[in-house]
Amino acid sequence: MGKGYTASLERLMELLSRMPGVGEKTAERLAYHVLRLSAQEAAELADAIREVKERVKQCSSCFHFSESDPCAICSDPRRDRSTICVVEQSRDVVTMEQSNYDGLYHVLCGRLAPLDGMEPEDLTVSRLVERVGDGQVREVILACNADMEGEATALYVHEALKGLPLKVSRLARGIPSGSQLEYANAAVVTEALEGRRTMNREPETEQNRQVRDR
Numbered sequence: 001m002g003k004g005y006t007a008s009l010e011r012l013m014e015l016l017s018r019m020p021g022v023g024e025k026t027a028e029r030l031a032y033h034v035l036r037l038s039a040q041e042a043a044e045l046a047d048a049i050r051e052v053k054e055r056v057k058q059c060s061s062c063f064h065f066s067e068s069d070p071c072a073i074c075s076d077p078r079r080d081r082s083t084i085c086v087v088e089q090s091r092d093v094v095t096m097e098q099s100n101y102d103g104l105y106h107v108l109c110g111r112l113a114p115l116d117g118m119e120p121e122d123l124t125v126s127r128l129v130e131r132v133g134d135g136q137v138r139e140v141i142l143a144c145n146a147d148m149e150g151e152a153t154a155l156y157v158h159e160a161l162k163g164l165p166l167k168v169s170r171l172a173r174g175i176p177s178g179s180q181l182e183y184a185n186a187a188v189v190t191e192a193l194e195g196r197r198t199m200n201r202e203p204e205t206e207q208n209r210q211v212r213d214r
């Protein structure tokens with residue numbers, strides 16, 4: 001940071017600039033904005049940050065962020081318990097909820113990205129296998145992103161579920177290849193969900209698998 005700022009202003013700018021999408025210029029603008037807030041407005045902002053950290057936890061069943069455990073979705077008796085939609089991050093649940101999907105979720109809390117140090121054991125896959133093991137689940141929908149890491153993650157989860165008596169499907173490529181679920185709108189998500197394809201339709205010969213994958 002440049003010279004001429006007070007120490008506390010510089011500290012605020014430094015912290016703000018660590019946020020995603022915030023460069024030094026934006027951090028400076030935000031910090032000066034905070035400076036112009038009334039004492040009460042500034043306190044509200046600080047409280048909101050503190051509160052979100054204190055109150056929001058992860059659901060112990062699906063790992064979605066929640067202020068209750070189990071989360072509102074897991075504890076809703078109207079949700080279809082025979083379907084679990086697997087997403088990379090909690091934010092993707094919010095995107096999927098724009099569609100007409102009414103099953104449960106499982107948040108992986110990341111994606112396979114060995115270069116970034118994300119290994120299979122960092123994901124919540126073993127917990128997913130436990131969850132589907134109760135025999136209630138008939139279908140697992142893999143809604144990982146349609147980019148390279150997302151595909152690798154989907155394949156890994158598919159592999160982990162192999163042999164279990166359930167259908168595993170993958171969201172259709174309605175979501176433009178290489179893009180992130182979080183940027184999709186309601187219509188696109190609904191379309192991708194409705195056009196989902198089965199990954200493990202059994203019995204299956206090598207030949208018809210190749211036809212399907214073409």
Ligand SMILES: [Zn+2]
Nearest residue numbers: 059062071074
């Ligand atoms: Zn939950």
